[in-house]
Amino acid sequence: MKSIIIGAGKLGFSIAELLSSEEHDVVVIEENEERAAIVDNLLDVQVLHGSGASWRTLESAGVRSADMFVAVTEIDELNMIACLLAKQYGAKTTIARVRNIDYVETPHFSPEALLGVDLIINPERVIAQEIAKIVKNPEALDLDYYADGRVQLMALLITEDSLLAGSKLKDLDTAKYVIVSVLRKHEMIVPSGENEILAGDQIYVMANTSEMPEVLKGFGIHRKRVENLTILGAGRTGCYLAEIIENERLPISVKIIEKDVKKAKEASNRLITALVINADGSDLEILETENVGQSELFVAVTNDDKINLLSSLIAKKLGVKKTIAKVGRTDIMPLMEEIGIDIPLNPRILTAGVILKYIRRGDIVSVTVFGEDRAEMIELVAQPNSIAISKKLKKIKFPTGAVVGAIVRGEEVIIPSGDSLIEPHDHLMVFCLPKSIHKVEKLFINGGKFRW
Amino acid sequence: MVRSKVIFNYMGKILIIIGIAMLLCVSWSIYYGEDIVWKLTFVSLFTILTGVSLSITFRNNQALNYREGFAIVSIGWIVASIFGSLPYVVSGHVFTYADAIFETVSGFSTTGATIFSDVEILPKSLLFWRSLTQWLGGMGIMALFIAITVGIGVRGNQIFRAEIPGPVSNKISPRIRETAKYLWLTYVAISAVLFLLLWLFGMDLFDALCHTFSTMATGGFSTRNQSIGYYGPVIQWIIIVFMFIGGTNFALHYFAFTKRTLSGYFQNKEFKFYALIVLVATVLSTIGLLSIYGVGENLRTSLFHVVSIMTTTGFVTADYNSWFSLNKAVILVLMFIGASAGSTSGNIKVGRYLIMFQRAKIELRQMVHPRALISLRFGDKVLNDSLIINVLQFFFIYMMIILIGTVIMGALGLDLLTGFTAVVACMGNVGPGFGAVGPTSNYAFIPDVGKYILSVIMLLGRLEIYPLLVLFLPEYWKDR
Numbered sequence: 001m002k003s004i005i006i007g008a009g010k011l012g013f014s015i016a017e018l019l020s021s022e023e024h025d026v027v028v029i030e031e032n033e034e035r036a037a038i039v040d041n042l043l044d045v046q047v048l049h050g051s052g053a054s055w056r057t058l059e060s061a062g063v064r065s066a067d068m069f070v071a072v073t074e075i076d077e078l079n080m081i082a083c084l085l086a087k088q089y090g091a092k093t094t095i096a097r098v099r100n101i102d103y104v105e106t107p108h109f110s111p112e113a114l115l116g117v118d119l120i121i122n123p124e125r126v127i128a129q130e131i132a133k134i135v136k137n138p139e140a141l142d143l144d145y146y147a148d149g150r151v152q153l154m155a156l157l158i159t160e161d162s163l164l165a166g167s168k169l170k171d172l173d174t175a176k177y178v179i180v181s182v183l184r185k186h187e188m189i190v191p192s193g194e195n196e197i198l199a200g201d202q203i204y205v206m207a208n209t210s211e212m213p214e215v216l217k218g219f220g221i222h223r224k225r226v227e228n229l230t231i232l233g234a235g236r237t238g239c240y241l242a243e244i245i246e247n248e249r250l251p252i253s254v255k256i257i258e259k260d261v262k263k264a265k266e267a268s269n270r271l272i273t274a275l276v277i278n279a280d281g282s283d284l285e286i287l288e289t290e291n292v293g294q295s296e297l298f299v300a301v302t303n304d305d306k307i308n309l310l311s312s313l314i315a316k317k318l319g320v321k322k323t324i325a326k327v328g329r330t331d332i333m334p335l336m337e338e339i340g341i342d343i344p345l346n347p348r349i350l351t352a353g354v355i356l357k358y359i360r361r362g363d364i365v366s367v368t369v370f371g372e373d374r375a376e377m378i379e380l381v382a383q384p385n386s387i388a389i390s391k392k393l394k395k396i397k398f399p400t401g402a403v404v405g406a407i408v409r410g411e412e413v414i415i416p417s418g419d420s421l422i423e424p425h426d427h428l429m430v431f432c433l434p435k436s437i438h439k440v441e442k443l444f445i446n447g448g449k450f451r452w
Numbered sequence: 453m454v455r456s457k458v459i460f461n462y463m464g465k466i467l468i469i470i471g472i473a474m475l476l477c478v479s480w481s482i483y484y485g486e487d488i489v490w491k492l493t494f495v496s497l498f499t500i501l502t503g504v505s506l507s508i509t510f511r512n513n514q515a516l517n518y519r520e521g522f523a524i525v526s527i528g529w530i531v532a533s534i535f536g537s538l539p540y541v542v543s544g545h546v547f548t549y550a551d552a553i554f555e556t557v558s559g560f561s562t563t564g565a566t567i568f569s570d571v572e573i574l575p576k577s578l579l580f581w582r583s584l585t586q587w588l589g590g591m592g593i594m595a596l597f598i599a600i601t602v603g604i605g606v607r608g609n610q611i612f613r614a615e616i617p618g619p620v621s622n623k624i625s626p627r628i629r630e631t632a633k634y635l636w637l638t639y640v641a642i643s644a645v646l647f648l649l650l651w652l653f654g655m656d657l658f659d660a661l662c663h664t665f666s667t668m669a670t671g672g673f674s675t676r677n678q679s680i681g682y683y684g685p686v687i688q689w690i691i692i693v694f695m696f697i698g699g700t701n702f703a704l705h706y707f708a709f710t711k712r713t714l715s716g717y718f719q720n721k722e723f724k725f726y727a728l729i730v731l732v733a734t735v736l737s738t739i740g741l742l743s744i745y746g747v748g749e750n751l752r753t754s755l756f757h758v759v760s761i762m763t764t765t766g767f768v769t770a771d772y773n774s775w776f777s778l779n780k781a782v783i784l785v786l787m788f789i790g791a792s793a794g795s796t797s798g799n800i801k802v803g804r805y806l807i808m809f810q811r812a813k814i815e816l817r818q819m820v821h822p823r824a825l826i827s828l829r830f831g832d833k834v835l836n837d838s839l840i841i842n843v844l845q846f847f848f849i850y851m852m853i854i855l856i857g858t859v860i861m862g863a864l865g866l867d868l869l870t871g872f873t874a875v876v877a878c879m880g881n882v883g884p885g886f887g888a889v890g891p892t893s894n895y896a897f898i899p900d901v902g903k904y905i906l907s908v909i910m911l912l913g914r915l916e917i918y919p920l921l922v923l924f925l926p927e928y929w930k931d932r
Contacts, residue, residue, distance in 0.1 A: 261825075268825040269834040279823045290821065 004029065004066045004091070006052030006082050007073030008039045010328075011097065011123065014352045015070055016045050019359075024068065027061045031073075052082040058089060066091040068359060076100050080115050087116040095119040095355060099236065119358050123351045128240035130350055131299055131324055134343065135245065135252065138226045138297060138322060139216060141202060141343055144368045145209065146379045146429050147408040152209040153180070153377055153429075155370075156221065157342075158201045163220035165199040176415055177207040177215045180405045180431035181375065186334055188375045188433060190401045204370070206405035206429060208413040226252055228295040230320070231274075232281040232311050233302035234258035234267035237326065241299065242267075242274040255290065257281040281311045293318035300325040305332070312341050365427065375433050377405070380444055384424040388443045394418035401433035402440045454523050454929060457510045462524045463531050464506025466597060470532050471500030473584055477539060480658075481577035488575055491542040499535045519928060521610020522919040525594055529911055529920075532593055533557045539581050545574055550900035557907040559585030560593070561914035562796060564672020564766035564883030565874075567896040567903070572677055576658060582673045583665035589914065590669025590698070590796035591639045592616060599632040608632065614919040616794060624703050638706045639796075643668045646694045653686050667691055670698040670797045672766030672883040679891070680756070681769040688752060688769060692759050699726065699763030699791025721831060726762075726792050726802045733758040733782050740778035761786040764798040766883025773890035780886065787876050787885075798881025798913050800850060807835065807843045849917050854879055857909055864902045874898070878906045879913040 001024045005016050008030040016039065020026045026045040029052045030036040040047040050057035052071055063069070069091040071079035076098045083094040096117045098104050104111050104120050112120060137143055142155035158165050164172070169179060170193030182189045183202040189195065197203065207215045213223060229245070231238045234256045242254050254274040258264040261278055268276040279286040281302070292298065298315040300308035305328050312323040324343040327333055336344035353369045360367045365379040382389060388396050393404060393416055407414040408427040414420060422428070422444075432440050474496030481489040516524070533556045540552035551567045558565045559582055566582075568574060588596065594615040598608040608628040616635075625631045643664050650660035659675050666673045676682040680691055697705070700723060707716045717723050737754035745753055753770055760767045761783050772783055790799020807830060814826045827834045854875050861871030866888070873885030874895070884891040895903065912920050922928050 264825050268827045272829070275817075275821060276825045277821060277823050278825050286823070290823075 001025065001067045002062065002065055003027070003068035003070065004058075004061050004063060004086070006069075006071040006079070008032075008035045008047070009072065009074065010348050011351055012070075012072045013039060013043075014348045015072065015355055016043055018352055018356060019068070020045050027066075029057055029061055051078075053078050053085065055085060058082075058085060063089040063091055067093065069094045070355065071095070072097040076103060080117065083117040084115060093118050093359065095121060095358065097121050097123065097351075099124060101125070119355070121351060121354055123347045124236035125240050126350050126354055127237050127301070127326060127345055127347055128244060130345060131237075131241050131301075132244045132248075134324065135226050135229060135241075135297060136250070138224060139221050142370070144377065146366065146377070146406070147413070147427050150209055150408060150411075150413050151206060151406045151429055152212050153204060153206045153368075153405065154212065155183075155202055155204050156216075156219070158197055158199055158203060160199045161220075162199065163218075164197045164203070167197060169193050169195050169197065173218075174415075174417075176211050176218075177205050178403065178405045178415060180204045180206050180377075180403050181370075188370070190403050190431065190433060204431065206431070207415065208406070224296065224321075226296045228252070228297075229254050230290075230292050230295040230298050230315070231256045232258075232298070232300040232308070234260075234263045234276060235301065235303060237301040238299075239267055239270060241301070242271050246271060246273055255292075255295070257286070257290065282307050282314070284314055287311070287314055287318060293320060296321050298323045302326070303328070305329060309336070309339075309341065313339070316340050375431065376437060378430045378432065378437070378440070380428055380430065380441070382422050382424060382426045382428055382444045386444050388422045389424055391422060392418065393420045393422070396422075396443060398443075399432075399436035399439040401436040403431050405429040405431050454519050455514075458512050458514065458516065458520055459523055459527060460506050460510040461512040463528060464503045464508075464510065465601070466528045466532055466593065467499050467503030467506065467535055469503075469593065469597060469600075470535055471496050471498075471503055473588060474499060474539060474581070476584065477577040477581045480580045481575065484576045486575045486577055488543050488577065492539055492577060495538040495542055499538065502535075516610060518610060522614050522922055522928075525611055525614040526911075526915060526920045526923050528594060528597075529560065529915060533560055533907070533911070536560060536581075536585055539578060543575060543578050545578065548900055550903040551896070554895065554903040554907050555582065556585060557910050558878075558883075559583075559671070559673065560589035561881050561910040562586050562589050562666075562669045562671040562764070562798060563878055563881040563910045563913075564666065565878060565889070565895050565906070565910075566673065566883075567894055569894050569896055570677060571675060579662060579673075579675045580658070583662035583671070583675075586669040586671030586673055587643070587665035588669075590671065591636055591702070595632045596636055598629055599636045601629070615915065624706050634706055635702050638702050638709065639668065641709075642694070642697060642705065646690070649690050650687065653690060655683070655687065663691070667694050667765065667767070668698050668796065670695060670763045670765040670791070670795070670881075672760075672764075674767065679769065680767045685749075685752060688756055691767060692752075692756050695759045695763045695765045695767070696730070698765070699759070699795045699797045701792045701794035702796075703794050704792075722792050722803045722806060725806055729786075729789065729802065730755075730758055730762060733762065733786055736782050737779050740776045740782070744775075757783065758786060761882060762789055762797075763791045763795070764880055764882045766877075768884060768891035771890065771892045773886060773892065784873070784876075784886070787873070787880055787882050790880060800847060800880070803830070804843050804846065806830065807840060808847060811840055811844070846917060849921070850879065853909060853912060853917070857905065860905055861898075861902060864899050866898065866902070874906065875909060878909045881910060881913050 003019045003024040004027045005012050006029045008028050016026050016028050020043055028039050028045050029048045029050060031051055033049060036047050036049050048057060048061050063086050069086040071082040073079055079096040083096045086094050094117050098120050099122055133143055134140060140154045141157055144153050169191050181204040182191050229252050231241060238256055242256060245252055245254055256267055256274055257277045257279055259280045264276050264278040277290055292315050298320040300312045302308055308325040312325045316323055322342045325341045327336060327344045327346055330346055333344050357367050368377045404416050406429040407416050430440050478492045478496055481492050537552040537556040540546045540555055546552045554567055592615045594611045598612055612628050612632060624634055647660055647664040650663055662675045680688055704716050704720055708714055734755045737758055738750050741750050741754055756769055757772055790801045791797035793801050793803040810828050817826055818824060828840055857875035858872045861874060870887035870889050874889045877883055877885035889895055
């Protein structure tokens with residue numbers, strides 16, 4: 001597989017790293033010489049210096065034979081033109097980062113078809129959508145949907161007073177759910193029956209979406225709706241988030257705090273129900289007068305990591321139940337959780353996840369990457385001639401570090417036990433750690449054919 | 453700076469329109485064999501010739517500047533009123549010139565206040581002129597002028613904005629001339645429908661035409677002493693519906709017609725609020741009249757007066773002066789409201805109230821969140837601060853004019869209720885007030901000075917204050 005990446009910024013770098021580790025031949029095109037040199041030194045990729053929208057550079061990068069073309073420079077228009085050119089040259093799949101929603105959200109035509117771009121990705125929007133999911137399910141630290149929304153995976157924090165704390169997995173009644181993984185001290189474990197759940201663990205639970213509320217009740221977690229939401233920063237992410245809430249008519253009163261008058265004014269013109277406050281969000285007095293402590297959720301999405309961190313901590317101190325902070329630097333992510341930020345979100349990791357999800361399509365329906373260990377939740381279709389067909393789950397030699405979370409057969413969602421049978425064309429949700437991904441795919445896909 | 457050459461040129465063109473309109477009266481005069489036919493012919497030809505000579509003497513192809521737009525509208529209305537009063541003067545049915553000017557301004561401004569105690573003895577041609585002035589003034593003389601002037605281009609913008617009522621005007625076409633043309637065509641088309649309906653349901657041709665003119669323009673002049681009370685329930689219902697239509701933004705009618713859907717009305721906040729006020733006022737009025745009328749008649753009479761006063765038409769079917777306090781209070785309040793922006797109605801208008809209510813709510817919310825930035829929306833548009841201030845100022849000046857006017861009326865010896873409601877009804881272009889200027893009386897008894905002042909007030913109301921008032925500002929005329 002040959003991949004070309006235009007723009008070696010933070011996102012471009014991450015994608016290059018990811019693709020190169022997936023055994024792609026990666027060519028990175030970067031205009032800035034310093035950035036180009038950094039990529040050349042750190043990654044096993046070919047680096048070209050030049051403009052991604054110039055045919056000379058593209059030709060010398062071998063665009064004609066590229067399977068994957070990813071344009072992620074800072075400039076929307078350049079990304080789109082680069083993809084347009086690449087498509088004309090014969091690149092198979094093109095992906096562009098476009099931040100300006102006016103280019104992307106046309107009600108009448110699909111911009112993808114219009115521009116010849118296969119996937120348009122907007123990092124700010126990705127974060128906003130991710131946060132919106134948590135807003136709707138505030139008890140979760142992370143969640144995702146599979147099989148057209150029929151199956152839900154939710155990350156939950158086990159507290160001291162949790163009903164699960166201290167119990168062994170085999171003692172639990174797991175008819176309606178599967179605990180696919182436990183994250184303990186930054187280490188992802190796929191648990192067996194003997195494993196014990198401890199306070200402080202983060203567990204990943206998979207269940208039928210409609211039965212999830214019941215499952216949570218069984219855990220002693222009471223669903224608390226978010227009624228008041230405070231967003232710090234009326235940049236793109238903050239506005240998208242408020243817009244999602246407005247468009248879906250969620251019964252949430254949204255307050256946005258923005259320091260910059262111009263941005264605040266723009267936001268107040270754009271948003272209909274949200275209340276925009278023009279003030280410094282790291283100012284304790286402001287947060288107190290605006291009664292931020294009343295909010296169930298505090299979302300800090302300014303472009304400044306330090307402000308996000310500080311305000312989140314103040315908000316927590318004032319009584320906010322849960323805080324979400326955008327963090328640009330990946331190296332400090334583990335620290336964030338330790339000092340009390342409930343959910344740190346990194347735009348790059350999320351965006352890379354979306355891109356990965358897209359490029360893995362094929363035999364695999366979808367992929368979501370979790371945590372720092374890059375564990376994956378794979379949705380795949382069991383193929384008729386593969387090894388696992390017509391076998392009970394307990395009879396299949398499953399690799400350690402992998403577990404089936406749910407089986408979807410037609411409209412029916414099956415929470416698997418050892419006696420569950422795999423039938424052809426079943427959709428399987430498999431959680432696996434990176435080392436066992438290949439083995440899992442061999443079990444369910446014809447002749448163990450491996451992706452690219 | 454304001455160039456007199458430009459102003460004279462435009463005045464000439466406007467006079468030509470007025471003169472041609474007068475010729476229509478001449479034709480009725482001939483038809484009915486009236487003895488004033490030669491006098492009318494003379495004044496109309498005089499008006500046309502004055503117009504032609506003005507526009508030839510002061511040739512102008514230069515673009516209008518911002519200030520001249522106001523001057524043309526305001527002076528244009530004054531000139532139109534002066535020449536428009538000539539048919540009354542030559543007819544010999546008015547006692548003083550003040551009467552003639554009052555009646556003309558009342559016509560053009562679609563107020564419908566009259567100095568005639570018996571209209572049925574007037575020549576038909578004069579009755580026609582009364583109604584025609586209302587119809588011309590309803591959609592706007594200037595808008596008509598823009599619509600028929602080829603190549604007016606950007607020059608029309610200032611004029612159009614100054615004349616079309618309401619805080620936010622929506623251009624229905626990118627070109628101002630097309631906008632004016634489509635608005636006028638819509639106006640003519642709806643008028644034609646009303647005319648046919650009135651004619652079909654029993655009015656004679658002449659009365660149907662006159663009532664069409666004064667209904668569509670939400671004017672209020674009738675050819676009958678009893679106003680619409682002369683006619684039966686069917687005619688009354690038709691008039692109710694078309695007064696309501698006249699009080700609706702004509703851009704909405706245009707879009708409803710071209711897009712063949714009524715959804716535009718129901719998406720429009722101002723229209724919904726307008727309809728809601730009519731509904732609430734009618735319910736209140738019906739409750740008040742329970743002891744006087746039977747159910748059907750009560751509903752019709754209540755609705756008729758609510759719509760008539762709210763759209764600033766001023767037609768009546770009964771003497772509301774003799775009704776109960778609740779009814780009078782409702783009618784008095786309606787005299788301060790008016791219908792939609794972009795309609796033919798006068799007054800403060802529902803759109804401005806919507807903006808002021810929202811602003812009041814924002815003011816209160818801002819007390820709770822001192823640092824919040826809250827935008828004011830009108831439809832899907834966000835209004836900027838200067839427009840909001842314009843609306844608030846409009847309300848302030850409007851009220852000040854009413855207060856000062858009331859004092860002047862008091863000084864002239866009118867009793868408080870009469871003086872106050874005369875000013876309110878003239879400022880809002882409503883027509884009838886309470887007391888001695890109530891629905892069964894007229895404005896004839898007011899001293900000449902009072903009539904001139906009320907005429908100015910009617911013009912201020914029709915032109916929405918600013919374009920006319922700015923002429924009184926010394927700076928306006930200085931070359932700066």
